[in-house]
Amino acid sequence: MQALLLSGGQDSIAIAFWKRPQVAITLDYGQLPAEAEIVAAGAVCNALGIRHIVARADCSAFGSGDLGGTNALPIAPGPEWWPFRNQLLITLAGSLALSSGASELLIGTVSTDATHSDGTLAFIKAIGDVMRMQEGGLQITAPAIGMSSSELIRESKIPLEILCWAHSCHRSSVPCGLCRGCRKHKNVTYELGLVPF
DSSP, X not given: OEEXXXXXXXXXXXXXXXXXXXXXXXXXXXXXXXXXXXXXXHHHHHHHTOEEEEEEOOOGGGOOSGGXXXXXXXXXXXXXXXXXXXXXXXXXXXXXXXXXXXXXXXXXXXXXXXXXXGXXXXXXXXXXXXXXXXXXXXXXXXXXTTSOHHHHHHHHXXXXXXXXXXXXXXXXSSOOSSSHHHHHHHHHHHXXXXXXX
């Protein structure tokens, strides 16, 4: 059985449509846009008939950058960087995946996420090894790791009426239009030929 870590962004929504997991897990870990991400993920799960689990674990005290509403740390590779975020999210979602009966957790990492160490193939392999060696033997899979966001969206054949639910802003539940998440969203829609630039 497959579960998906569904953030409500373009990439994870495309994977939800493409792979049709039985369960999707959305986490409010204290990130500023949590409520919009939950609404987006919920709308997609409702449209696709996927069981949706929402869990809240306030980790905001550990965050930094745009997602945490603070200045990024000097070591940050980008303004939205939150230390060990993917490791945290995979661990939390993995716990819920196992308790839901899943043996595999899908994550929405794409090739351009490699600007962060925790968006690389090496990280996915390492975290997968750690999760598999523990009770439950959960498998971590990043089915789009070799694709860009626009390639993933094309491959998934997701219709616009579902993709349009995506929320990508890192700073707010209302798109700011300025952060890296909003800029990526705009660039991807342009690459897909959906809106004029």
